[in-house]
Amino acid sequence: MMEEKTTLSGFGLFTLWFGAAVSMAEIFTGGLLAPLGFSEGLKAILLGHLIGGLILILGGYIGAKSKLPAIMSTRISFGRYGSYLFSLLNVLQLIGWTAVMIISGGRAANELGISLFGFDSINTWAIAIGVFIGLWIWLGKVGFQKLNVVAVVLLFALTLILCGVVFQEGSILHVKPTGEMSFGSALELSVIMPLSWLPLISDYTRFSKSKKSGLIGSFTGYFVGSSLMYAIGLAIALYAQDASVGTMMMALHLGFAALGIVLLSTITTTFLDAYSAGVTFTNIFPKMSERKIAFVMALLGLVVALMMPIEEYETFLYAIGSVFGPLFAILLSDYFIFKKMQIEPMLALHVGALIVWVIGVGLYYWMMTLDLPLGSTLPTMLATSIIFIITKKVMASWTLKSN
Numbered sequence: 001m002m003e004e005k006t007t008l009s010g011f012g013l014f015t016l017w018f019g020a021a022v023s024m025a026e027i028f029t030g031g032l033l034a035p036l037g038f039s040e041g042l043k044a045i046l047l048g049h050l051i052g053g054l055i056l057i058l059g060g061y062i063g064a065k066s067k068l069p070a071i072m073s074t075r076i077s078f079g080r081y082g083s084y085l086f087s088l089l090n091v092l093q094l095i096g097w098t099a100v101m102i103i104s105g106g107r108a109a110n111e112l113g114i115s116l117f118g119f120d121s122i123n124t125w126a127i128a129i130g131v132f133i134g135l136w137i138w139l140g141k142v143g144f145q146k147l148n149v150v151a152v153v154l155l156f157a158l159t160l161i162l163c164g165v166v167f168q169e170g171s172i173l174h175v176k177p178t179g180e181m182s183f184g185s186a187l188e189l190s191v192i193m194p195l196s197w198l199p200l201i202s203d204y205t206r207f208s209k210s211k212k213s214g215l216i217g218s219f220t221g222y223f224v225g226s227s228l229m230y231a232i233g234l235a236i237a238l239y240a241q242d243a244s245v246g247t248m249m250m251a252l253h254l255g256f257a258a259l260g261i262v263l264l265s266t267i268t269t270t271f272l273d274a275y276s277a278g279v280t281f282t283n284i285f286p287k288m289s290e291r292k293i294a295f296v297m298a299l300l301g302l303v304v305a306l307m308m309p310i311e312e313y314e315t316f317l318y319a320i321g322s323v324f325g326p327l328f329a330i331l332l333s334d335y336f337i338f339k340k341m342q343i344e345p346m347l348a349l350h351v352g353a354l355i356v357w358v359i360g361v362g363l364y365y366w367m368m369t370l371d372l373p374l375g376s377t378l379p380t381m382l383a384t385s386i387i388f389i390i391t392k393k394v395m396a397s398w399t400l401k402s403n
């Protein structure tokens with residue numbers, strides 16, 4: 001689908017990550033920050049995305065520099081079997097995301113469909129979205145790069161219109177905090193979204209033509225796109241407690257344009273999930289075809305979306321933070337502090353690193369109960385990293401080798 005020869009320019013990566021950020025799920029998550037009111041909410045959004053985005057880019061650097069896909073790069077710290085565990089966890093989160101995308105896209109499209117055509121069936125929209133994603137995968141890399149630019153230019157324009165209209169409702173800007181949510185939890189919800197892309201980013205930055213422009217493009221695309229989505233979600237939620245994206249866009253007379261935003265944004269994001277699932281699988285089974293796996297993943301995500309009511313969305317987000325936060329704290333420490341930049345082919349499993357990871361996962365759930373001003377992901381990553389650095393010498397020999 002995207003072979004070794006593929007290259008992506010800084011602008012190409014900007015559009016890829018902007019397209020990743022623009023999704024109904026992101027708008028919805030921004031809406032969760034409503035208890036903070038507008039100005040505090042916006043602070044949490046920008047600060048959280050700055051922190052999360054910078055960590056994300058550290059992860060993307062590994063792909064740009066060592067040319068390793070994201071999950072394969074975990075072999076550097078954890079060894080081959082360690083990376084198999086993370087492959088499994090990543091495939092699970094990607095099925096989860098595909099389902100979240102299809103459901104949130106399907107619901108928004110259905111609301112619009114009811115107003116536009118008097119047609120009401122979420123499942124039909126979910127299946128239609130699944131078919132579009134399949135087409136996108138079938139078009140592969142060349143089609144993807146061209147269409148993605150077109151899609152993103154459209155999305156950018158439409159997003160700006162949406163922003164303009166939403167924010168014309170000036171009273172939103174003066175809504176005060178209700179005190180039902182701490183700044184720390186809002187910050188956590190903002191940090192976690194860029195971080196949720198850590199297990200994918202290097203799958204794309206490994207194709208950067210130039211490291212610097214590739215990383216700047218990726219950061220800017222995601223930071224701008226995701227902060228905008230959160231801000232729009234926040235504004236919609238402040239506008240009316242029960243306002244959804246679909247009804248809001250209808251109220252703004254966006255009609256067919258709105259349907260276009262919903263469908264395109266869902267497809268550009270879910271394509272990345274399906275493609276990265278393919279890349280992740282080939283870490284375990286190198287001979288499998290990325291494209292076929294991508295199809296199967298999209299199908300599985302669709303089935304999950306049709307069968308399961310995803311009400312546990314926040315739990316899903318926290319589970320991702322708990323697993324991948326500590327993982328990347330360890331990998332980034334190895335890479336940037338200990339300068340361990342390549343995979344040791346003989347390393348089957350680094351038991352020491354795995355133990356620190358398990359401690360990190362535990363720390364995350366403990367820190368969540370503390371309601372810290374910086375959220376739980378950032379302190380967990382720092383603590384995991386410190387533990388890893390301190391115990392590195394002792395645990396250096398706690399490894400299993402193979403040939």
Ligand SMILES: Nc1ccnc(=O)[nH]1
Pocket residue numbers: 097098101193196197200269270273
């Ligand atoms: N935040 C996300 C991470 C990975 N996949 C998604 O669809 N969304």
